Amino acid sequence: MKCNWLQNLGKVLIFALILFPEFTYAQIQKNWNWGGPIDPLQAKYQVIHYQLELEIFPIDQEIKGKNKIAFQSQEKLDTLRLNLIEEFEVSKVVMEGQEIGFSRHGDILDIFPIDCTCEEVEVYYGGKTPIAIRPPWSGGFTWEMDELDNHWMGLSSQNEGGKIFMPCLDHPSSEPLNGVDLIFTVPKPYFVASNGRLVDTKESNGKLTYHWTTRYPINNYNINFTVGVFHEESMLFQSVDGKEIPMFVYVLQENRDKAKNLLEVLNTSARTHEKFFGPYPFPDDKIAVVETPYLGMEHQTINAYGNNFQFEKIGDVWADWLLHHELGHEWFGNKVSVKDWADYWIHEGLTAYGDWLFYLEHGGDEAYHKKVASVKVGIRNLRPVVSPRNSTSDIAYHPEIYTKGAFIIHSLRYYLGDEVFFPMLKAFASDERFIYENLVDTSDFTEFVQDYTGREELKGFFDLYLKSVRLPKVKIRKKGKKGYQVSLTNINFSMPVEIKTSNGYERHVLSSKAVMVKSDEPIVVDPKGWYLLDK
Template identity: 65%
Template sequence: MKKILILLLIIGLHLSCFGQKNWDWGGPVDPLQAKFEILHYTLDLEILPETQTISGRSIVKFQSNEELDVLRLNLIDQYVVSKVLMNGEEVEFSHENDLLDVKPIDCTCNEVEIHYSGKTPIALNPPWTGGFTWEKDSFGNHWMGLSSQGEGAKIFMPALDHPSSEPLEGVDLIFTVPKGYFVASNGLLQSTSEEGEKVQYHWSSQYPINNYNVNFTLGVFYSEKSDFQSSSGETFPIEVIVLKENQAKAKELLEVLEVSARTHEKFFGPYPWPDDKLAIVETPYLGMEHQTINAYGNNYQFVPMGQTKYDWLLHHELGHEWFGNKVSVGDWADFWLHEGITAYGDWLFYQEHDGLQAYLEKAKEVGQGIAHEKPVVSKPNSTEEEAYHPEIYTKGAYVMHSLRWLLGDEVFFPFLKALASDQRWTYENQIDTDDFYSFLKEFTGKDLTRFLDLYLKSTKVPEVKITPKGSNEYRVSLEGIKFEMPVEIQTSEGLEKVMLGKKKVIVSSESRPIVDPNGWLMLQK
């Protein structure tokens, strides 16, 4: 319970506002931005730790089926745009209200190059209230982390900043920093070059990527790496990048990361980014699921779990490589598909390494903290701030736990892997809650709409009613639902499964029966 309260307190801090400006994102797609899609971003920046500024350019490759009068991108006003080029020529633009409106020239070109610079926005409560985090390590070296899930990419680069927009052909990320520093980023490191007192790193990924997953972290680091043999049969790099001062902890961290990766592969399928890498980087804030370079700031708080070690933060953020990064939503209304399924993956670590009873105890512990205050699925076209609350984690995970009970392991676990691998909502394609409903019905042959609507779209919880009926008999029902579902009942004779709903069912027992003793369902008892 203590862990749940701490987690909910941490999550609650996300809802605090920026001291400077609240940069939310999502909501309805801007009509001007609905006219084009992004193919590729090239970000070429110099990072200046002494002044906490960035300076450089971004090349945005796009496509449209119509001639554009305005190419509208998002970039916060805190940065100064010095010039915008198309086909090598300077073009007209306006930059206000965090919008960069470019007037395209009469050409067949599909790229725009934006030059900009400025002081970076400071994260007040990263990663929930994001921005740049500038700190120093114990040796006095600069240490910078970036977090932007709640704000979008516009706090560091010009972008079509909506969760439905991902660059279909990936990103190239080029960073110039003072010599002695390293920048960890998405994809694979293509080259390192030095000139004078500066060093440049070029990272590249050809995979689609959500805007807030584009990321970079600066510091004086030590790397521990190995090869990871995936369940797919592919081999690719696995790496932990830690502060130089934590070099002695890197090997153990790599071992913990590998155990988590293998556990996720068992339940979710092969790691989604085999052409890049599986890596984490130590950050000056708790963590975030940045594609192929997850942020890790949990201070090596490993706990024993069966015969292995568990780091809840590392495991959770790694799970987002499947649900959040590979399987992504285009509307924050469906945020639970990122957080709820990934949080459920955390519970599966308990089962895999400490047994079913540990898993069930974890589920009960989480269930006790669910207040049922808001629907898990928020209104269509939600912003990130509107959709984000603790129950997209906890109740979302519990819905998956209950589905396991309703479907049985022999159906549920193949369904989970199939969901993470179906091309209709992986990589460049996206998913919503209705897709989840329809795929569940398609895969299992069962229509569970009423069950899912109850727990995802309302705050109602069925109430267990038990009333004595003569000697050694009890009437048992569930009030508040219009359908039946299988429920375990503990009687004096043992466990039995019955279909329960509003209609009363007669149960024989020499002692008062216990409904759902293993906690598979969210019920008022």
């Protein structure tokens, strides 16, 4: 009887794992989400630079090497606290050429530079890589074989952070100010696609070593490397500011016949983003995508692409929604970056809105509104877009940071009008107070919009849509034969709303105080769907 009960329990668990992959992650793979309040010991110093040197062993699915970490502190440190998952073994820690003590507890690595004013440490480590369960949402390493029996490895860590592949200060508020150097050694003939510029390639004893470098600040989860035998296509991208930027696509050999089309799609997307958001943010590096064994991610200057070349025609151009979205993160996510996952929507909502702008630019108003409407039906409005302060990635990451976040920006477009809205969006993405090492939060965005437009009443709009799940409720009362009293209850501010009347489309400022609208036929409030309203 007991045996049968155990067998039945096993069947139930297997069934649950099949139906709910997130349950698989929670039970089989550790929860490595990151963010939250920064550790007080880590708040005492700032990372200046990482130099990551790894040898990658595809057959054994292992990595081995070191990370040289340059840091600065305003005070003498008794303990330097880093993060590295406990699955990796640390063999030694070196400061000023001397091995020093360290201790480990969970995913914390404490280094003891007693009586030391050092500003550089080397951590030697290695081991089996953590396997991604549901990449990129539940990340880690993904090891596959391509159709030619070559190893193919991808890394995803947006919701886990850098600690799943390197020792680091793992918090969204920490970015190495002077960028990273990334040096990877793999068996010949493998290539490693990574961030920044490829400055050196060496061959020795049947192995290839690639040295990539970037001097831009970069978030831990955007530090990335993909291993495979790739076909490369490239061109020079002509940026709107006159700069020529190298543009690359790296695809598996089996897909080499699709590479030129992918490059052209990438070129179109880059031009479109530049029109609305300004010049490409990393001109000293490159614009690039690499084919990965998972859907995609916005790794800085080397976007992951796994959408199987599913191009669609929009207007006169070919597009790939996944490629366009990830490339948009170069502006919102990589150039403009948040310091607290509570404001995750700035990465995802503004980038998702950029997806809709592709339809506007190449398909026109009808295509744009059709796209917006298709997303609107899926907005359930269950949680505020902005999460509580000091949120971890698992708390702050949910579908509506994309959908409702983008829709709020769409609403803002009508509220402000195109002649103000589009220059404002580009100005925010270019303001030195909010880019690169100057990390942002929601108030930076909302206050910028209010200051730029001179519209202080926007505070009520932002508070309602970003920080609550309440919606303005439309109230219409017939007055006489041709009159309608229209108001919005449930709000304490006014906003312009489009109303369709017998005379056409009219713009009225609505609030809790009713306004009179004249029409020979029944009116329609917000017929094109500019706002989320309770009708």
